[in-house]
Amino acid sequence: MAYARWRKAFIWSACVAMSLFHLYTAQFGMLTVLLQRSVHYTFVMLLVFLVFPLGGARHRPWMEIVDVLLTALGVASIGYVVFNHEMLSEHEPMSTAANDYQFALGLIAIALTLEAARRTVGMALVLVIAIALAYVHFGPYFPGRFEHPGWTLNEMVSYLYLGMDGLFGIPLGVSATYAFLFILFGAFLYATGVGAYFINVATSLAGRSKGGPAKVAVLSSALFGTISGATVANVYGTGNFSIPLMKRLGYSPVFAGAVEAAASTGGQIMPPVMGAVAFVMADVTGIPYVTIALAALLPALIYFFALIMMVHFEAHKKNLQGLPDAEIPPRRTVLTRSYLLLPVVFLVYMLIDGYSPFRAAFFAIIATVLVSLFRKDTRLGVRGFFDTLAKGARESLLIATATAGAGLIVGSVSMTGVALQVTNLIVGFSGETLIIPLILAMVACIIMGMGMPTVPAYIIVASIAVPSIVKLGVPVIAAHMFALYFAVIAAITPPVAIAAYAAASISGGNMLRTGVTASRLGVAAFVVPFMFVYSPALLLVGSWQWIAFSTVTAVVGTASLAAGLERWFTGPMRLHETVLFISGGLLLIFPGLLTDAVGFACIGGGVLSQRISRRSSAAATA
Secondary structure, eight states, rough: OHHHHHHHHHHHHHHHHHHHHHHHHHHHHOOOOOHHHHHHHHHHHHHHHHHHHTTTGGOOHHHHHHHHHHHHHHHHHHHHHHHHHHHHHTTTTOOOOHHHHHHHHHOOOHHHHHHHHHHHHHHHOOOOOOOOHHHTTTTGGGGGGOOOOOOOOHHHHHHHHHSSSSSSSSSHHHHHIIIIHHHHHHHHHHTTTHHHHHHHHHHHHHHTTTTTHHHHHHHHHHHHTOOOOHHHHHHHHHHHHHHHHHHHTTTTTHHHHHHHHHHHHHHSSTTOOOOOHHHHHHHHHHHHHHHHHHHHHHHHHHHHHHHHHHHHHHHOOOHHHOOGGSSSOOHHHHHGGGGOOOOOOHHHHHHTOOOOHHHHHHHHHHHHHHHHHTSSSGOOOHHHHHHHHHHHHHHHHHHHHHHHHHHHHHHHHHHHHHHHHHHHHHHHHHOOHHHHHHHHHHHHHHHEEEEOOHHHHHHHHHHTEEEEEEEEOOHHHHHHHHHHHHHGGGGGGSSHHHHHHHHHHOOOHHHHHHHHHHHHHHHHHHHHHHHHHHHHHGGGGHHHHHHHHHHHHHHHHHHHHHHHHHHSSSSSSOOOHHHHHHHHHHHSSSHHHHHHHHHHHHHHHHHHHHHHHHHHHHHHHH
């Protein structure tokens, strides 16, 4: 018992210290690049094997010794970089070999990164890293254009451990700066009651309507996603309220879980936070984070609009009722608590005003603490403040280990030049046809995203497949946003649908059926990326007239698809009406006056047929 108390106190203290370090550097200036990243990762190594113990729920006393030993080795291997960062900043990994001491520490650091990824993320990422490392070393044995001279183990360690393009590359840099502070910001917002407030707002707006509880799940997940940026956290943050509510009012466990999974997945593409992946994209592309967040806004709104329409048509089809008035929070109460949103508004203002994301996040955290003082029930207190610091640091460990592992993959891609080979292969295979590389990139993102966080899934595809899309003339921001969307949507794509499985654990529904239903409800996420690739106006690229027109066609198209897939508009659809609605929705995806005209004509024909059918039914009834 004494050891358990000591271990808990040590973890809490280390988490608080980690958060204070990041707050200090955000206010007084980031350290040099390698030092900032290595200190951040030292904290990760100090915590990850204790927070995620060996064996998990089946932890045994002897495993404590293993965890402590791995912690010591991790701190030593990364600590070497901390104390030698000036010398290593000038290290030339392509021409300078690692000495025996560096080689041993490098192997330990890489091996522990794999083990940390296994404990936090799962085996999917570990297998991808292992394949990438094997490809680097055994290059001469690969066939055709994928053959390369191969790298020795010493050269691999020199590049991946001692250089700036491997373990300590851009992905970990994002975790060490922007991502950590935004995760901490989300923890403070949640601790001060913003999560519960979002649910009250959604309930007040949509609770009374047909399918009210499901619409509450969609709206609250969209709102919660603005501060969370993590799909599974979003599921548990809003699903523990929305899923039991839906089930109580007659929704099946599968449908209730699927609505929450689809909505929570969309939360990761909702600005301003968007998870760490938006910051990674900013560093990879060189496009300012604010530009990426603004570009993501319209597609995210279209996604949630389509999801609301799917839920709306389903509710009418199955006559699913709204909430009783007694369970709707008074709008006066909701309005009086709207001050809780001031930190989010302040964050957006600072980002638009030109502040760096980590500085904006730092001041937004301060604003959150100040706003929490307005009411007794939202005040954190000294203990609550430090507990929130510890909670934020714990929640950052998954992103940190995932980005460190992704750095090893990016380094491997750089060492072998495989990205160029894949680009040439795809472009040569598809010719001038864009749809083939888009479909290949979509499939790659979904496969990589199965059982893996969005960040490494996006990084892998952005390194290997996205260049071929860009080479065919797609704007850089559209190509990378395409990869991001499908890396996100993998969370509800069977057979490994993490968000659907998390929602099913709350609803008690069948996991596979929940994933299939969530994919059907979230169909817009499969369509919207093709929309903004073919019409970058949805990413706010081009004149305002073209942006407005593209928005109208996208909204009408997704609503039409939702109606066709649910087979309900103003009433049940016959086969030809279903075909007209789905065809019209798909035609509006592709830009061009002809396709848009035919698409609107199909939808108009479907609407007209529905009206005639309803009048005939009414006349027959009379």
